[in-house]
Amino acid sequence: MKRNATAVWEGSLKEGNGKLTTESNVLSNTQYSYKTRFESGNGTNPEELIAAAHAGCFTMQLTAYLNESGYRVASLETKCNVDFQNGSVVSSHLSVIGRVDDISTEAFQEHVQKAEKNCPISRLLNTEISSHATLVKN
Structure with missing residues (x-):
């Protein structure tokens, strides 16, 4: 594709x-x-588009891993902050809030780390990637 x-x-x-x-x-x-x-203006920029791509890709990868392990995802919300300094993207930080049925915080964190390392956009980026996850219990 x-x-x-x-x-x-x-x-x-x-x-x-x-x-x-x-x-x-x-x-x-x-x-x-x-x-x-x-500066600030009306429109987008490459770093904003990278952040959108990374947030979307990571969230889909995390959903896939959770589903493969038998968990039902009610919702995942991911914000990605891309840090652009001196002409280079130096890091990408993913913050995810998850509503996942019957999962421990530890298991959720394990799936987050796996998705952080393995989503296609994470593998594409040659920069520091980190994440923070919050599991919301119903």
Whole structure:
């Protein structure tokens, strides 16, 4: 399976702007610029998209591992913070809140660590990856 996205940039780095479009058109000519990356502006930036990809991938991988072990996932909510410093992504931190039936905190943490290390986006990133998990009991 292959996926694609297209970036179009016009103008100089600081005054120019770009548009991102994904194969699915979920992003369709979505604006990004120097301001949206390094200051504040209307649009997205590559690090925000990496954070979204990592949060989504990790959450799906965690769900798969929990399901394979026989647990029913009521919900998982993951926030990903990507740290961009001096022109490099230096870390990605995943914070997950899980509602999973009949699982101990220890078993939940084990599954989180396994997903953190093995989701495809974690394997792609060449940076420090960490996580924090909270299990909410019903």
